[in-house]
Amino acid sequence: MAKLPPPEELVKINYSTPVKGWMDVPADFRPGTFSYPGKPDILKYLGFPNPREWSPTDADWKLPPDWREIIMKGFRERLDKYRSFKVFMDICVRCGACADKCHFYIGSGDPKNMPVLRAELLRSIYRGEFTVAGKILSRLAGARKLEEDVVKEWFMYFYQCTECRRCSLFCPYGIDTAEITMMARELLTLVGCNINWILEPAANCNRTGNHLGIQPHAYKDMMDFLCEDIETITGIHIEPPVNKKGAEILFITPSGDIFADPGIYTYMGYIMLFHELGLDYTWSTYASEGGNFGLFTSDTMMKKLNGKMYAEAKRLGVKWILGGECGHMWRVINQYMDTMNGPADFLETPVSPITGTRFDAAAGTKMLHIAEFTADLIKNGKLKLDPSRNANLRTTFHDSCNPARGMGLFEEPRYVLKNVCENFVDMPEETIREQTFCCGGGAGLNNEEFMEMRMRGGLPRGSAVKYVQEKNQVNTLVTICAIDRATLPPLCDYWAPGVQVAGLHELVANALVMEGEQERTMNMRQEPLPGFEDAEEEE
Amino acid sequence: MAAFYSFMAVLALVFIAAIGAGSAGMYTLFGVAIPYVALLVFLAGFIYRIVYWAKSPVPFSIATTGGQQKSLPWIKNSPWDNPYTVTGTVIRMILEVVTFRSLFRNTKIDLRVDNVKVVYGSAKFLWLFALIFHMAFFTILIRHMRLFLDPVPACIQKIEFLDSILQVGIPTLYQTDLLILVGLTFLLLRRIVDVKVNYISLAQDYFPLFLLLGIAISGIYMRYFIKADVISIKELTMGLLSFKPALPEKALETTFFVHLFLVSCLLAYFPFSKLMHLAGVFLSPTRNLPNNTRRQHYTNPWNDPAIKPHSYAAYEDDFREKMIEAGLPVEKEA
Numbered sequence: 001m002a003k004l005p006p007p008e009e010l011v012k013i014n015y016s017t018p019v020k021g022w023m024d025v026p027a028d029f030r031p032g033t034f035s036y037p038g039k040p041d042i043l044k045y046l047g048f049p050n051p052r053e054w055s056p057t058d059a060d061w062k063l064p065p066d067w068r069e070i071i072m073k074g075f076r077e078r079l080d081k082y083r084s085f086k087v088f089m090d091i092c093v094r095c096g097a098c099a100d101k102c103h104f105y106i107g108s109g110d111p112k113n114m115p116v117l118r119a120e121l122l123r124s125i126y127r128g129e130f131t132v133a134g135k136i137l138s139r140l141a142g143a144r145k146l147e148e149d150v151v152k153e154w155f156m157y158f159y160q161c162t163e164c165r166r167c168s169l170f171c172p173y174g175i176d177t178a179e180i181t182m183m184a185r186e187l188l189t190l191v192g193c194n195i196n197w198i199l200e201p202a203a204n205c206n207r208t209g210n211h212l213g214i215q216p217h218a219y220k221d222m223m224d225f226l227c228e229d230i231e232t233i234t235g236i237h238i239e240p241p242v243n244k245k246g247a248e249i250l251f252i253t254p255s256g257d258i259f260a261d262p263g264i265y266t267y268m269g270y271i272m273l274f275h276e277l278g279l280d281y282t283w284s285t286y287a288s289e290g291g292n293f294g295l296f297t298s299d300t301m302m303k304k305l306n307g308k309m310y311a312e313a314k315r316l317g318v319k320w321i322l323g324g325e326c327g328h329m330w331r332v333i334n335q336y337m338d339t340m341n342g343p344a345d346f347l348e349t350p351v352s353p354i355t356g357t358r359f360d361a362a363a364g365t366k367m368l369h370i371a372e373f374t375a376d377l378i379k380n381g382k383l384k385l386d387p388s389r390n391a392n393l394r395t396t397f398h399d400s401c402n403p404a405r406g407m408g409l410f411e412e413p414r415y416v417l418k419n420v421c422e423n424f425v426d427m428p429e430e431t432i433r434e435q436t437f438c439c440g441g442g443a444g445l446n447n448e449e450f451m452e453m454r455m456r457g458g459l460p461r462g463s464a465v466k467y468v469q470e471k472n473q474v475n476t477l478v479t480i481c482a483i484d485r486a487t488l489p490p491l492c493d494y495w496a497p498g499v500q501v502a503g504l505h506e507l508v509a510n511a512l513v514m515e516g517e518q519e520r521t522m523n524m525r526q527e528p529l530p531g532f533e534d535a536e537e538e539e
Numbered sequence: 540m541a542a543f544y545s546f547m548a549v550l551a552l553v554f555i556a557a558i559g560a561g562s563a564g565m566y567t568l569f570g571v572a573i574p575y576v577a578l579l580v581f582l583a584g585f586i587y588r589i590v591y592w593a594k595s596p597v598p599f600s601i602a603t604t605g606g607q608q609k610s611l612p613w614i615k616n617s618p619w620d621n622p623y624t625v626t627g628t629v630i631r632m633i634l635e636v637v638t639f640r641s642l643f644r645n646t647k648i649d650l651r652v653d654n655v656k657v658v659y660g661s662a663k664f665l666w667l668f669a670l671i672f673h674m675a676f677f678t679i680l681i682r683h684m685r686l687f688l689d690p691v692p693a694c695i696q697k698i699e700f701l702d703s704i705l706q707v708g709i710p711t712l713y714q715t716d717l718l719i720l721v722g723l724t725f726l727l728l729r730r731i732v733d734v735k736v737n738y739i740s741l742a743q744d745y746f747p748l749f750l751l752l753g754i755a756i757s758g759i760y761m762r763y764f765i766k767a768d769v770i771s772i773k774e775l776t777m778g779l780l781s782f783k784p785a786l787p788e789k790a791l792e793t794t795f796f797v798h799l800f801l802v803s804c805l806l807a808y809f810p811f812s813k814l815m816h817l818a819g820v821f822l823s824p825t826r827n828l829p830n831n832t833r834r835q836h837y838t839n840p841w842n843d844p845a846i847k848p849h850s851y852a853a854y855e856d857d858f859r860e861k862m863i864e865a866g867l868p869v870e871k872e873a
Contacts, residue, residue, distance in 0.1 A: 011655050017738040081841060083595040084824045090588075091819030094744050096736040097641075097665060100648045106657060116739050133811060140544065142741035168603045172635070172642040172669075173816055174825035176603060206849045207857065216858050217865035243868050285867065286854050299598075300846055307848030315851055334833050335601055343836045361610040364835045372610055379613060406601075408608030408621040408830060415614070430646055430659035434605045434620070460648075463657040495655070 004032065004451055007494055011459070013109040022117060023124070023139065026149055027156035029056045032452030035159055035195040035445060042199045043192065046206075046301070050192025056155060061148065067191045068146055072129060074190045078183050079130075085183050088175045089126045092119060098167035098177075103438045104160050107456030112157050115167035115177040121153055122184055155193050158184040160453060162442035163296070163328075164401035169434055181443070186298045194297070198444035202293040205305050209288040210255030216285035222258050223283070226268050233526065235518030238275045243316070244282035248353060250313050251281050253324025253370075254290040254482035257503070263485045265524035266325060266503025269512075273374070273505065276514050277354050277382075281322070287312035290329040291482065295336075296444040303340040306332055309367070310341050320350040321367040325503055327400035327442065327481035330369065334407040338365045355380040369403075371412040371480060374508060378419045384513035389520065390421040391530040393476040393507070396468050397426065398461065398488065399436035400481035408434075413480050413504050420511035425472045431464035441487035454487065455494050462495020469496050477501050542731060545745035549753050552804055553797055560796030569796045570775055571784040577803035584810025585818070592822055598839040600832045603825040605641075623831040635826055639673075642666040665729070672722025675715040676751075678702060679758075682713070686769075686776040710762060719755050723748055747814055750805055757798040767792050 004010075018025050034056050043051035049070075052062050064070065079086050098115040100106060105113040112118060120142070127134030127143035134143030144150070163178035188194060201211035208215055214222065220242060231237050241247060253270065257263030274281055287308040294302030313321055323333060338344070347366035350359040357376045362368045377383050397417060403409040410433050418424050431437050440457030441450070455462075468474040477488055477499050485501055492499040510523045521532040560569040606617025622628040634640040647662040681698055685691045703711040727748045730740045761767040771787035772795060778784045809815070821827060855862065855869055862869050 007655060011650070011652050013650060013652075015650075015735075017734050022738065080595055081598060083592055083597045083822060084601065086592050086595050087819050087822050087824075090592075091813060091816040091823075093813045093816055094736070094739050094741065095642075095665060095669070096733070096739060097645050099735050099739075101646075106648055106650070111735070111738055114735065114739065120739065131811075137742075140541075140742050142743065165603055168825055169605055170641055170644055170646075172639055173820045174603055174635075174641065174823040176601065176825045179601065179825075207854075209854065215861060216867055217861040220865045220867060245868070285862075286851050300843075303843075303846050304848055307846070311848050311851060334830075336599055336832075338832055338835075339599055339837045339839050340842060357611075359610070360834065361608070362833050364831075365833045367833070375614075376611060379611070405603050405605070408604035408606055408617070409610075410607050411614045412610060428659065435644075460657050463655065467656065 004455065004494075007455075010107075010452075010455060013107065013456075015109045017111055022111060022120075023144055025112075027153045029152075029156065032450070033160070034156060034453075035197050035447050035450050038192075038194045038196045038199040042196060042203050043194075045203050046199060048189060048192070048194070048199070052192065056152070061152065061193065063148065063151065063191050063193075067151070070190050071146060071151075071187050074187045075126070075129070078186065082179070082183070084176065084179045088119065088180060089123055091173050092116065092123070092175055093173075094120075095172065097170050097172065098175075101167045101170050102177075103162075103164070103166070103440060103457040103460050104453065107440075107459040108453070112153070113160060115171075115175075118157050118161060118177055119175065119180045121150070121157060122180060125150060151188070151191065151193065154184050154188055158188065159195055159445065162401070162438045162440070162445055162457065164438040164442055165405040166401070166435070166437065169405060178443075182296075182299075185296065189298060195444065195447075197447035197450075198293050198296045201291075201444075202297055202301055202305065205289050205293065209284070209286045209308065211289055211291060211293060212255045212259050214255060214259070214288070219258065219285045219288055223271075226258070226264055227271065229526070230268050230272060233522050233524065234272065234514055234520065236272075236275070236514055236516060238271055240271050240274070241282045243284055243286070245316050247280050247282035247316060248319050249279060249281040250287070250309075250316060250318040250321045251283055251324065252287055252290045252309055252321060254326045254329060255288055256291070256482035256486060257324070258288075260486065262489070262501055262506065262525070263482055263503060265506035265509070266485070268524055269503065269505030269507075269509030270324060270370070272509045272512055272514065276512060277377070279353065282316060282318070284312045284316070286315075290324055290326045292329060292332045293444055295328055295332055299340075302332060302336065306337055307341050309337070310344050310347075313344070313366075314346055319348045320362075321347070321365075322350070322370060322373060323367055324370050325480035325482065325505065327402040327483055329402075330409070331402035331406035333365055333367050337367070352376055354382050369409060369412070371409060371416055371504065374505070375412040375415045378416060385420055385508075385511040386513050387420055387422050387511050388531075389510045389523065389529050390507050391423070393421055393502075394423040394425070394472065394474045395421050395476045395478050395502075395507070396424070396465065396472075396474045397432070398439070398465075398477055398479040398484060399432050400479060400484055401436060401438050401442055403480065404434055404436045409480075410434075413478075416504055416508065417478055420507045425468055425474060427464040427468050431460060437461045437464070439481075439484050439487040439491060442483060446483055446487045451490070455491065458487075458491040458495060461488075462491050465492060465499055466496040469499055475499055478504055478507060480504050541740060541742040542745045545742050546749050548746060549749040549801075552750075552801060553753060553757075556797040556800035557793055560800070561793035566786050566791070566796070569800055570786055570791070571779065573803045574779060574799060575784075577806040581806040581809055584807075585815075588810050588815055589818055592819070596840045597824045597828070598841060599824075600828045600830075600837045601824050602828045602830040604830050608830060622829045623834065624829060628827065628829045632821070632827055636820060639666055639670055642669060664725070668722050668725035668729075671718050672726060675719035675722055678715045679713075679719060682715075686773050687780050689773075689777060708763070710766065712763070716755070716759050716762070720752070720759075723752050723755065727752070743812060747805070747808070747812065750801060750808070754798060754801045754805065757794055757801065761792065761794050761798060765792055765794060767795055
């Protein structure tokens with residue numbers, strides 16, 4: 001693992017451009033800036049081509065002998081399948097409006113992290129191999145031939161893109177780098193160049209139902225363990241329903257939240273909320289993953305993994321599906337799920353059994369976001385909340401890229417947050433809502449070996465957190481994404497030390513006044529609630 | 540270097556026209572044949588490009604959402620930045636095409652190394668000058684319709700009147716003639732001066748700018764300096780339009796042929812260049828689709844129903860004993 005330089009060193013970013021043109025600057029695989037390749041047994045399990053031991057720092061990447069033909073054929077196929085790909089290859093005017101919108105460019109100064117140049121890595125090949133002018137004029141037309149160095153460059157920079165789509169918001173033609181990165185990653189996968197941090201979770205998810213590879217009995221164990229903590233905090237014993245047939249609602253959330261701090265507090269929050277409501281619902285071990293690393297691999301893998309949600313809803317005979325806090329999960333549900341695996345005619349439009357609200361926004365997928373569900377509960381006065389239990393928290397809200405620019409979920413979580421915590425302030429407007437910045441580890445890049453690049457990409461977010469920390473004494477960054485809950489703690493420790501990361505439903509659980517609870521003296525983290533700090537010391 | 544090559548290329552085009560139609564007197568070639576061919580290439584190329592794009596489907600509805608979604612009735616949504624209806628999407632597209640709304644969002648960053656802060660400033664110049672150029676270009680194009688319409692419609696006369704409302708000089712100055720130069724100059728200088736933009740710029744980014752500058756300058760030179768004979772020019776253009784091309788009796792100025800040749804080059808070049816963003820913006824799936832795929836079904840023509848998830852049955856087979864032991868319900872007892 002590469003040593004991470006301190007923030008005051010890392011922030012000395014050089015934005016000047018190299019003397020050489022970008023086609024003459026080869027990719028430099030420095031530790032900390034790339035992710036480890038997919039392991040051969042994982043590729044074999046998934047049936048992906050060219051499984052082998054290799055490293056990006058090797059001179060020989062052991063590409064298949066006909067790698068060039070494979071990529072060109074794949075390129076042509078994708079041009080025929082996606083109008084977006086064709087149009088985005090043709091119409092960019094290189095105005096540069098996207099350049100400083102990318103968190104990786106802001107944090108690294110590497111010109112190939114400007115979205116326009118990231119796309120040019122593919123466009124240059126498109127011109128050189130598919131257009132007459134490109135073939136004749138070559139470099140003068142911004143065209144080049146497909147060489148092994150190009151593949152290396154693609155691997156570097158398409159795994160330095162988190163598909164956050166911030167650039168696409170500012171592009172006058174809506175050119176979406178996420179779309180381009182997806183195409184490039186599919187092409188790379190065809191010749192066996194992909195990263196383990198994406199493929200292993202995808203393989204796990206296929207077999208065990210979740211990215212972490214948690215088997216059903218272990219999942220149940222972990223859940224029981226969290227329920228014991230709930231009992232310690234509230235005095236209430238809960239046995240959440242799992243794989244229960246005939247329940248009204250199936251609840252699906254990312255597996256990261258059952259596994260690691262601070263996601264577990266949000267996970268416990270769900271259990272407490274549903275118990276308090278007396279909701280007729282069930283968890284599933286077969287569909288125990290909300291996230292979908294298939295989105296970062298290929299449309300086929302995404303469809304295959306996503307298919308479990310409807311398959312399980314059908315098997316259990318539920319009426320509709322409720323989804324937990326997750327980022328890219330909601331891009332998949334909002335923009336892909338019904339197209340890939342719908343229409344879900346066997347389900348009904350979600351209706352809250354507590355408030356009677358019919359959620360027409362989810363009439364197609366039959367899948368509702370927990371923030372929408374809880375906001376509706378609060379609006380209708382169905383929850384007894386004591387926000388003073390969060391009085392020690394001064395919060396701000398991190399909009400996750402995918403629910404922001406692939407859905408538009410802004411007000412619902414803020415409404416919930418403001419009702420469970422009185423101290424809330426937004427970060428500067430250029431860093432929130434549709435302009436939100438990535439955590440630096442989205443799209444499957446939240447691995448340890450990529451830490452330097454994550455911290456670089458995390459600079460804009462970290463800087464915004466630090467701003468409200470200094471100005472408004474913010475000490476808690478609330479988010480509705482499981483990957484954020486894994487990536488933002490190290491980011492805050494690095495760029496804004498002293499700020500902790502929490503899920504929305506962790507704060508809901510803190511504030512939730514439950515029927516028959518003991519006097520609450522601890523928050524979900526078993527730290528003393530405001531007003532009980534002394535009691536702790538006396539003991 | 541890319542800028543230099545592009546400049547030289549446009550200069551060469553100017554010389555070709557100046558020599559060909561000037562000293563060599565090939566009026567028919569430059570006044571009739573080349574414009575016809577160029578227009579043909581433009582039309583065929585334009586249609587070809589649209590058909591080429593349209594042949595590929597839009598498998599997924601991938602709007603980039605730029606505002607609050609429509610969800611609960613008491614939460615105000617952004618109908619234009621995150622439309623969920625066709626009407627909202629049409630308004631989004633109109634605002635995008637007419638006012639460059641996305642570009643209007645533009646910001647610029649400034650990194651404060653000493654206190655580790657990224658700060659954001661307004662950056663509206665690109666938006667402003669891009670809009671100035673495009674609006675001026677569009678108005679000039681409309682004005683030129685007087686050369687192809689007889690009698691000249693009132694609306695065109697109205698536009699000419701408005702465009703020269705300042706009533707400066709003889710012949711009166713069209714404001715758009717100045718504005719197009721201002722817009723193009725800004726776009727060109729920005730490419731040369733801004734290091735980031737310079738680094739990403741290709742010859743095909745400079746070439747259209749120089750070409751358009753050449754067209755604008757030759758046009759301005761004709762109107763204000765040599766005061767070209769518009770009656771004779773209209774004789775030629777009307778002849779071209781009615782497919783009875785004939786050169787006017789009075790010889791046309793060489794500058795006119797340079798102007799016409801550069802316009803012909805622009806037409807022929809257009810469909811094969813980034814200038815097709817004119818049409819492409821309408822086909823961009825992140826802008827031209829509503830964000831309603833959670834409400835209603837969107838069909839992917841190549842969706843493969845054979846792709847199935849790893850089945851529950853296979854999952855239970857894999858873990859049945861452990862599930863039973865953990866007290867989880869199973870479909871089949873061991």
